[in-house]
Amino acid sequence: MISSSEGIMSVISRRPASPPAVGPDDPRYFDGRDLEAEARRVFQVCHECRMCVNYCGSFPALFAAVDRDIEAGRAEGAEKITPADRELVTDLCWQCKLCYIKCPYTADEAASELIDFPRLMAREKADRSRREGVPLVDKLLGEPGKLGKLAGGSRAPLANFVGANKLARKLQERATGISAEFLLPTFEAETFPAWLARHEAAPGAGDAGEVVIFSTCAGDYNSTAAPRAAVRVLEHQGFRVVRPQGEVCCGMPNLDGGDLAAMRAKVDANVATLWPLVERGRRIVAIQPTCGYTMKHEWPVYSDKPETHAVAKATVDVMEFLEGLRRAKTLKKDFKRSLGNLTYHAACHLRAQKIAYPGLRLLSLVPDTDVRMVEQCSAVDGTWGMKAKNYEMGRKYAQRLVREIQDTEDATVVTDCPLSGLRIKKETGRSPVHPIEALQRAYGIAGDEEQGRT
Numbered sequence: 001m002i003s004s005s006e007g008i009m010s011v012i013s014r015r016p017a018s019p020p021a022v023g024p025d026d027p028r029y030f031d032g033r034d035l036e037a038e039a040r041r042v043f044q045v046c047h048e049c050r051m052c053v054n055y056c057g058s059f060p061a062l063f064a065a066v067d068r069d070i071e072a073g074r075a076e077g078a079e080k081i082t083p084a085d086r087e088l089v090t091d092l093c094w095q096c097k098l099c100y101i102k103c104p105y106t107a108d109e110a111a112s113e114l115i116d117f118p119r120l121m122a123r124e125k126a127d128r129s130r131r132e133g134v135p136l137v138d139k140l141l142g143e144p145g146k147l148g149k150l151a152g153g154s155r156a157p158l159a160n161f162v163g164a165n166k167l168a169r170k171l172q173e174r175a176t177g178i179s180a181e182f183l184l185p186t187f188e189a190e191t192f193p194a195w196l197a198r199h200e201a202a203p204g205a206g207d208a209g210e211v212v213i214f215s216t217c218a219g220d221y222n223s224t225a226a227p228r229a230a231v232r233v234l235e236h237q238g239f240r241v242v243r244p245q246g247e248v249c250c251g252m253p254n255l256d257g258g259d260l261a262a263m264r265a266k267v268d269a270n271v272a273t274l275w276p277l278v279e280r281g282r283r284i285v286a287i288q289p290t291c292g293y294t295m296k297h298e299w300p301v302y303s304d305k306p307e308t309h310a311v312a313k314a315t316v317d318v319m320e321f322l323e324g325l326r327r328a329k330t331l332k333k334d335f336k337r338s339l340g341n342l343t344y345h346a347a348c349h350l351r352a353q354k355i356a357y358p359g360l361r362l363l364s365l366v367p368d369t370d371v372r373m374v375e376q377c378s379a380v381d382g383t384w385g386m387k388a389k390n391y392e393m394g395r396k397y398a399q400r401l402v403r404e405i406q407d408t409e410d411a412t413v414v415t416d417c418p419l420s421g422l423r424i425k426k427e428t429g430r431s432p433v434h435p436i437e438a439l440q441r442a443y444g445i446a447g448d449e450e451q452g453r454t
Contacts, residue, residue, distance in 0.1 A: 014045055014113045022119045023301040024260055030127055039086050042120050043078035045105055045113050052099040056379070057092030057393055058121070059099075065089075086124055093121040094384035094394070095256065096377050097293070097352035119301075122255060129258030137177030138257025141383035145249040148187065148221030153194070156187040179391040183426040185222035185418065192224040196243055201235055208238030208330075211321070212277050214295065216288040217249050218418045225447075226418070226434035227287050230318050232445045233436055234285070237325060237332055241285075246273030250291040255298065256383045267303040270295075274314075275307040284315040287436070289350035289416045290382060292317045296353060317350065318436055319416065323358035326365070336444030338368035343408040345401065345424070345432065346375045347417035359416055359435035366442040372408060376401035378420035385423065395427070402427045414438055 020038050021028040028034040046052065046059065047066045053059045062078075065085040069075035097118050100106055105113040129135075134142075151159035162168045169180035192215050211234060219227040231241045248270060254263035274284060286292035295315045299308050316324070325331035344360050357373065364371050378398050379385050385394035401420075405413055405428055413432040415421050421432040440447065 014041070016041065016114060019107075019114055020116070020120075021123070022116060023304060024126070024264075025304050029123060030130060032127070035123060035127055036083075036086075039120060039124065040078050040081055042115055042117060043081055043089075045115055046117065047078050049105070051104075052102065052117075055098050055102075055377075056094055056096065056397065058089045058117075061085075061092050062089045087128065090121045090124040090128075092393070093118065094379060094381040094390070095121070096348040096379075096381045098348055098377060101352060101354075122258075125256075125258035126260050127258075130260075134257050134259045135177070137387055138254075138259065138383070140176055140178065141386060142254040142257050142259055142262060143249070144217035144253055145220070148191070148217055152187040152191050152221040153189065156189045160186045173388050177388055178386055179388040181391050181426075182386045183422045184386075185218060185422060187221055188224050190224070192220045192227045193243060193245075195224060195228060196231065196241075199231065201240060202232065204238055205235035206238070206240035210240040210242060210282060212274065212282050212284045213241050213243050214247060214250075214274075214284050214286045214291060214315070215243055216286065216291045219287045223418045223421075223434070225437055228447070229434065229437040229440040230285065230287055232447075233322070233439050233443065234318075236443055236445060237322070237330075242277075244273040244277065246270070250294045250299075251302075252290055252294040252298070253383050255294070255302075260302065264302050267299050267308065271299070271303065271305070271308050271311050274311045278311050278314040282314070283321065284311065285318045285321050286315055287318055287434070288418060289317060289347045289353065290419070293349040293353050317353065317355060317358065317416070319358035319362060320353075320355050322362055322439075323355075326362065331362075332443075333365060335366050335442045337366075337442050339363065339366050339412065339438055339442055340369065341408065341411035342369060342371045342438065343405055343411040343413050344371050344373045344435070345378075345405070345413065345415035345417075345420060346373055347415055347420055348377050348381060350416050351375070359414065363414065363435055363438055363442075366439075369442070371414075372411065374401060374404045376404060378417070378423040380417075380419040380423050382419070385419070394423075398423050398427065405430070412438070 043062055065081060066078050069080040074080050095118050099117050103115055105115040107114050163184045172178060173180040215227040234241050248266050251263035251266035286295060296312050300312045342363055346357055360371055360373055378401055379394035384390055405424060413424060413430050414435050415432045416435060425431050
């Protein structure tokens with residue numbers, strides 16, 4: 001037994017001799033000994049700090065394991081953490097990234113211990129999936145694009161009927177592990193790519209240049225109103241909007257399940273499509289914050305190539321792009337309608353991009369519009385909250401978000417994240433809109449219903 005905190009730190013160094021392995025191109029990434037040593041180092045720092053105890057289920061589980069060993073006289077810190085403990089901590093992490101944002105020991109800080117808890121959890125999951133295989137629930141949830149192609153379009157009515165049937169959902173939960181209680185996204189009869197193919201651009205679109213839209217799986221098949229609104233608002237600003245036919249899922253759902261091979265294949269496919277456009281000076285506008293975060297911060301880690309880094313650098317969130325126009329004093333402010341009271345939910349993966357709150361700022365420009373921000377996690381964050389084994393814990397952690405939204409009954413709820421929107425709708429009965437949809441309304445730009453589906 002180690003008899004002093006100095007002894008512990010002789011075994012577990014707070015700062016590694018070299019930067020920890022964060023991506024699979026590092027030969028240490030799948031080295032079990034290196035992973036174990038890094039986990040104990042990070043867990044020791046977290047044990048001494050404990051600032052993140054309320055963020056998710058990972059930290060209470062971690063601190064309970066450390067305290068168990070201390071109380072039993074087996075340890076004085078995290079040096080006796082077991083592989084089972086590590087797996088439990090990993091499984092309770094839903095990759096919201098809030099701990100990284102708040103952590104005083106990250107690479108972003110001056111006196112850094114190089115702590116990156118979310119990447120460590122992703123590494124443990126990837127290592128386990130490599131050894132044991134990817135679980136069925138992660139294989140299914142890891143392919144939203146393929147599911148959209150299968151269930152969207154003409155098959156949407158049948159898919160939505162099955163998705164709303166309680167008995168079918170119970171059977172599905174038993175077979176797949178996807179929660180019967182989680183409100184699944186519905187599929188739309190006309191996909192976004194089909195809509196864009198028949199869409200006639202507004203007069204003047206292209207005068208300010210061209211941008212590439214990364215419409216995301218949700219935008220293509222489930223929540224097409226957001227990318228459609230983005231096209232119209234961007235055209236109103238003078239931009240022509242294009243969507244490459246080769247766009248596929250960003251790969252984050254695969255990363256959630258530890259399926260690095262599938263994730264990297266998607267990254268490479270997207271980069272092959274997007275790089276020629278970036279090389280010609282185009283910006284990539286992402287509609288969903290999880291995809292935007294993945295493209296900016298995960299793609300270069302899991303596909304460390306010059307083209308990938310260039311694509312990542314060229315990627316912006318759609319509201320971030322418009323905020324850039326505001327700063328350049330080129331954003332059109334010819335708003336036709338007020339929006340009244342808005343409750344703006346700041347999505348975790350938007351906050352993790354450290355771009356402030358562009359949607360909040362832009363909506364606040366609309367006359368006679370009052371925007372109130374809610375900074376609480378929905379505890380969905382990708383695929384984690386959709387699993388049956390996680391549903392109740394996710395619901396529990398989302399109650400802070402739910403309570404703050406319920407306090408604003410007279411307000412329209414706005415969120416950049418469609419999965420957070422599903423949690424909000426399930427818990428409050430209110431259907432959120434994307435901030436780009438709210439801006440379309442403020443500009444008075446007609447939607448499909450007002451234009452006769454053109």
